[in-house]
Amino acid sequence: xxxxxxxxxxxxxxxxxxxxxxxxxxxxPDWLLDPVLILTKVIILLLLFSLDLLMIVWYERKLIGRFHxxxxxxxxxxxxxxxxxxxxxxxxIKEDIIPKKADKFLHNLVPALFMFLAMVPLVVIPFGPNLxxxxxxxxxxFVVAMLSMTPGLILLGGWAGNNKFSAIGAFRSGLQMVAxxxxxxxxxxxxxxxxxxxxxxxxxTAQQRIWFIALQPIxxxxxxxxSVMALERxxxxxxxxxxxxxxxxxxxxxxxxxxxxxxxEYVHVFVVLSLTTILFLGGWYGPPVIxxxxxxxxxxxxKVHLLFIFYVWVRLSYPRPRLDQLLRIGxxxxxxxxxxxxxxxxxxxxxxxxxI
Amino acid sequence: xxxxxVLANPEYYLTETKNxxxxxxEETKVVGNQAVVYVKSxxxxxxxxxxxxxxxFKQPIWLTxxxxxxxxxxxxxxxxxGSPVIYTxxxxxxxxxxxxxxxxxxxxxxxxxxxxxxxxxxxxxxxxPNLRRLYLPDDWEGYPLRKDYVPKEYPWKERxxxxxxxxxxxxxxxxxxxxxMLIHMGPQHPIxxxxxxxxxxxxxxxxVEGWPEIGxxxxxxxxxxxxxxxxxxxxxxxxxxxxxxxxxxxxxxxTVEKLFGVEPPIRAQYIRTIVLEMQxxxxxxxxxxxxxxxxxxxxxxxxxxxxxxxxxxDLFEQICGARLTYTYSRIxxxxxxxxxxxxxxxxxxxxxxxxxxxxxxxxxxxxxLFHMRTRNVGTLSRETAIEAGARGPMLRASNVSYDVRKIDxxxxxxxxxxDIATAKDGDVYSRYLVRMGEVEESIRIIQQxxxxxxxxxxxxxxxxxxxVGEAFVRTEDPRGESAMFIVGRGTFxxxxxxxxxxxxxxxxxxxxxxxxxxxxxxxAIVASVDLxxxxxxx
Numbered sequence: 040x041x042x043x044x045x046x047x048x049x050x051x052x053x054x055x056x057x058x059x060x061x062x063x064x065x066x067x068p069d070w071l072l073d074p075v076l077i078l079t080k081v082i083i084l085l086l087l088f089s090l091d092l093l094m095i096v097w098y099e100r101k102l103i104g105r106f107h108x109x110x111x112x113x114x115x116x117x118x119x120x121x122x123x124x125x126x127x128x129x130x131x132i133k134e135d136i137i138p139k140k141a142d143k144f145l146h147n148l149v150p151a152l153f154m155f156l157a158m159v160p161l162v163v164i165p166f167g168p169n170l171x172x173x174x175x176x177x178x179x180x181f182v183v184a185m186l187s188m189t190p191g192l193i194l195l196g197g198w199a200g201n202n203k204f205s206a207i208g209a210f211r212s213g214l215q216m217v218a219x220x221x222x223x224x225x226x227x228x229x230x231x232x233x234x235x236x237x238x239x240x241x242x243x244t245a246q247q248r249i250w251f252i253a254l255q256p257i258x259x260x261x262x263x264x265x266s267v268m269a270l271e272r273x274x275x276x277x278x279x280x281x282x283x284x285x286x287x288x289x290x291x292x293x294x295x296x297x298x299x300x301x302x303x304e305y306v307h308v309f310v311v312l313s314l315t316t317i318l319f320l321g322g323w324y325g326p327p328v329i330x331x332x333x334x335x336x337x338x339x340x341x342k343v344h345l346l347f348i349f350y351v352w353v354r355l356s357y358p359r360p361r362l363d364q365l366l367r368i369g370x371x372x373x374x375x376x377x378x379x380x381x382x383x384x385x386x387x388x389x390x391x392x393x394x395i
Numbered sequence: 396x397x398x399x400x401v402l403a404n405p406e407y408y409l410t411e412t413k414n415x416x417x418x419x420x421e422e423t424k425v426v427g428n429q430a431v432v433y434v435k436s437x438x439x440x441x442x443x444x445x446x447x448x449x450x451x452f453k454q455p456i457w458l459t460x461x462x463x464x465x466x467x468x469x470x471x472x473x474x475x476x477g478s479p480v481i482y483t484x485x486x487x488x489x490x491x492x493x494x495x496x497x498x499x500x501x502x503x504x505x506x507x508x509x510x511x512x513x514x515x516x517x518x519x520x521x522x523x524p525n526l527r528r529l530y531l532p533d534d535w536e537g538y539p540l541r542k543d544y545v546p547k548e549y550p551w552k553e554r555x556x557x558x559x560x561x562x563x564x565x566x567x568x569x570x571x572x573x574x575x576m577l578i579h580m581g582p583q584h585p586i587x588x589x590x591x592x593x594x595x596x597x598x599x600x601x602x603v604e605g606w607p608e609i610g611x612x613x614x615x616x617x618x619x620x621x622x623x624x625x626x627x628x629x630x631x632x633x634x635x636x637x638x639x640x641x642x643x644x645x646x647x648x649x650t651v652e653k654l655f656g657v658e659p660p661i662r663a664q665y666i667r668t669i670v671l672e673m674q675x676x677x678x679x680x681x682x683x684x685x686x687x688x689x690x691x692x693x694x695x696x697x698x699x700x701x702x703x704x705x706x707x708x709d710l711f712e713q714i715c716g717a718r719l720t721y722t723y724s725r726i727x728x729x730x731x732x733x734x735x736x737x738x739x740x741x742x743x744x745x746x747x748x749x750x751x752x753x754x755x756x757x758x759x760x761x762x763x764l765f766h767m768r769t770r771n772v773g774t775l776s777r778e779t780a781i782e783a784g785a786r787g788p789m790l791r792a793s794n795v796s797y798d799v800r801k802i803d804x805x806x807x808x809x810x811x812x813x814d815i816a817t818a819k820d821g822d823v824y825s826r827y828l829v830r831m832g833e834v835e836e837s838i839r840i841i842q843q844x845x846x847x848x849x850x851x852x853x854x855x856x857x858x859x860x861x862x863v864g865e866a867f868v869r870t871e872d873p874r875g876e877s878a879m880f881i882v883g884r885g886t887f888x889x890x891x892x893x894x895x896x897x898x899x900x901x902x903x904x905x906x907x908x909x910x911x912x913x914x915x916x917x918x919a920i921v922a923s924v925d926l927x928x929x930x931x932x933x
Contacts, residue, residue: 107698203578207914273693274764282586282689282918357764359691361915362600364767 043334047170054079080172081162088161091340092305096123099351106355130298138201138291145199150296150303153192157303160185160310165240167323167336178239179231182314183224186269189307190216193278193288200291208287211362212271212278218369219268225377226261229384230318233391239314243322245395250321254391257380259319261373266311268365270304272350274357277365308347316342402478405430408450415449416442428803429472429867431483439469439486440496446473447501452482453781453797455498456869456878457895458508460488460516462542467493467516472867472895474876476795479803481867488518497523504784507903515540515617530610530932539618574598582611586689586918589928593905593921597914605909605917607902613932620892624859625651626726628892633720635894636927638681640720641674641711642872643930648724649805650879654866655726657857663728665848668807669741670714670723671870672837676748677707678873679830679837682925686827687759689922690768696758703751706744713737728854738845745838756831769823773908773920776821783904786897787875788829789924793821799871811843823923830925861885874898874925896930 058075097112097120104111112119137146163178165171175181190212197209231237233254234245252259268275279287289300316322320342323335330338360368384391401407408430409423419438424431434442446452452473461468466487473482488495497520498505509520510529517538520526527533532554537544571577581592590612595605616635620628632647633640645667652659684700708718713734715723723730759765775785780793790797798815800808816832818825862883869878875897884890901924908920
């Protein structure tokens with residue numbers, strides 16, 4: 040796939056040369072060059088990523104429709120492709136209602152912050168060889184940390200609405216974090232044990248010969264389950280359980296604020312699925328034999344999207360458990376299992392490392 | 396011990412009553428399978444307690460009153476789980492100061508019934524724990540079902556404006572502790588399936604108590620009916636339940652036929668039995684998909700269920716032109732004959748449903764999470780279910796094998812072979828099992844009848860009548876034992892129409908289930924009741 044790498048690197052060189060020219064012409068000091076380059080990368084990645092996001096939202100709707108035995112969106116654009124844009128425009132032109140007794144400052148702040156926090160981990164995700172915005176040594180910790188900050192924001196947002204249903208949803212979100220966070224981190228830890236690295240790029244490149252799903256099947260399953268919990272997607276959407284608490288912590292947010300939450304949710308989904316892909320499904324490496332047929336980044340995206348289709352399937356098949364049952368799943372089953380998996384990984388470490 | 400034949404004979408109960416309470420009994424008579432006892436108003440509770448404890452009458456079917464202009468007549472109907480006899484206690488009350496002893500101390504199921512009578516007739520029940528108006532606002536003037544009631548404008552606007560300051564009222568009334576919170580779920584809320592309000596008092600994530608407040612869409616069907624002719628009321632009874640309107644207007648026409656002394660042709664009876672069972676299937680499908688949606692499956696079963704229901708609605712549309720409120724039954728038969736090819740299509744639809752049932756069962760029962768959400772949730776033990784007045788599938792889920800179709804057969808249910816679906820645990824899962832079982836039994840019933848529909852007329856011409864008399868008919872609605880009682884006093888319109896609605900009694904069992912349960916179980920519990928606000932706020 041050299042032509043693809045060439046294309047990417049030459050276009051990147053082109054952009055860099057433009058930036059350098061601008062720097063030269065305007066006499067901008069050199070120490071600003073690195074931040075500007077990273078920012079440019081981030082913006083380009085975000086633009087490409089938004090396109091992918093639109094696709095994700097569109098085909099989730101289509102898939103749900105097919106699972107439901109109906110047609111889903113059909114009218115706006117070909118196959119309803121423009122429906123999401125129409126929805127976004129609709130959300131933008133709606134009136135922004137802030138409840139009388141709400142905490143106005145938090146009510147305005149939380150949606151923006153939520154989107155921001157969801158976007159930040161994208162910076163360190165390696166989509167392909169040399170296709171990342173920043174490569175920091177502890178990027179895995181960085182992503183997990185950013186992910187676990189969202190329940191805090193949800194608590195703030197739910198509290199800001201001054202609504203009992205919002206508050207209940209927010210507290211549920213906080214409790215849900217207790218259920219998933221440890222098993223999730225420990226499952227990721229066993230991969231770290233294999234690669235001796237917290238760097239997502241190193242973890243990706245370590246899977247050139249064998250994907251970690253083969254060495255860590257239990258870890259993968261735990262990570263998959265806990266990631267659904269972390270994303271608060273059905274069936275683990277307790278904080279916004281429609282039946283009992285209306286829309287949970289989102290109840291009081293409308294118009295663009297709601298749109299931001301919806302968007303941020305899909306960004307979250309993308310980040311977590313990317314993380315699953317990198318940790319267990321071989322990152323940007325394709326499967327053996329047919330691997331070289333497609334560029335690495337395409338393989339990466341295919342894996343993310345297949346995982347997403349699996350998410351949609353799960354979403355449509357199961358009822359949601361209760362809070363106490365969720366905590367029981369997390370603490371009584373997933374946590375000991377993850378620990379056991381870590382111990383076994385540590386014991387078998389020399390043999391497993393030999394396979395890599 | 397009395398034998399079954401003796402138990403089925405109303406005379407037996409009358410003799411026993413006369414032997415026990417000689418002096419307070421004013422009159423006794425047998426009307427069909429009703430054992431009617433006229434009791435002095437001071438002894439109503441005594442006789443009712445005796446009927447419950449000694450004679451095994453298990454539940455009050457309904458309580459109603461008739462305004463006789465010079466006095467109020469109180470009428471209780473009680474059912475028996477082992478006999479078709481309906482024990483009826485009637486008593487005359489002073490119109491200016493109607494006071495009678497409450498039955499709630501030994502019959503908790505009478506709670507809402509007595510509140511309703513207080514609301515509509517102003518009858519005061521001594522010893523009732525919470526004698527407030529049931530449907531109307533607390534400061535409403537007058538008693539609507541009395542004959543001399545003159546409607547007055549109610550100050551809705553001031554009432555609505557002052558409503559938001561009423562939190563203090565609740566605090567004062569329900570004495571919240573510091574760590575407790577009162578949540579108004581409704582009148583608009585996703586789980587409620589209609590417009591009512593569920594009040595829950597929570598401590599942390601645990602519901603300490605919960606109780607329903609109803610009356611938001613009360614239309615006064617009983618009062619409206621008093622101003623309409625018998626045949627004009629049929630569409631009105633249709634609106635009692637938007638999920639099973641077929642069963643309601645059929646019940647109404649059956650009651651009027653009994654009052655008129657008209658026997659519908661046998662073909663009409665076949666058709667009615669078939670459409671009633673179809674309606675039961677449709678109603679249970681709606682219940683199933685609502686449960687699935689409420690406990691959090693993302694509407695996948697919802698749409699599969701609607702697909703199934705759609706075929707039945709098409710069939711209904713073919714016979715009566717409507718898809719929701721059918722008005723198909725008429726006094727003396729049915730509105731139209733079944734069209735050509737309808738039976739073949741029905742057979743096909745039933746075969747489809749039978750083929751799909753395992754699939755639906757698998758989507759629900761096949762998932763461990765479904766068991767987690769429904770097992771041991773909202774449990775009503777056998778005793779509590781009977782005490783609280785649970786009806787139909789709710790009762791059968793608590794291991795009570797009671798079905799009006801079996802015990803007091805109407806239409807053609809005496810001729811067909813079917814079983815009563817019961818389950819043992821009384822939780823949400825049992826209710827699910829019972830309703831799924833009933834769908835299968837309904838399929839069986841229809842399949843037995845479908846090839847035997849005799850030819851002949853489907854409707855008898857019945858000219859308008861001015862009947863004098865009373866008629867009481869009870870049927871097994873998809874939600875439980877439903878009944879209607881019509882009093883005719885020689886006019887073209889009924890003097891009094893009583894509608895006994897099972898969903899109302901099932902809703903009144905909610906406080907028994909919402910005690911020390913996690914907050915999230917509200918969804919499963921409320922969904923398991925199978926509510927239909929149209930018939931509750933009748």
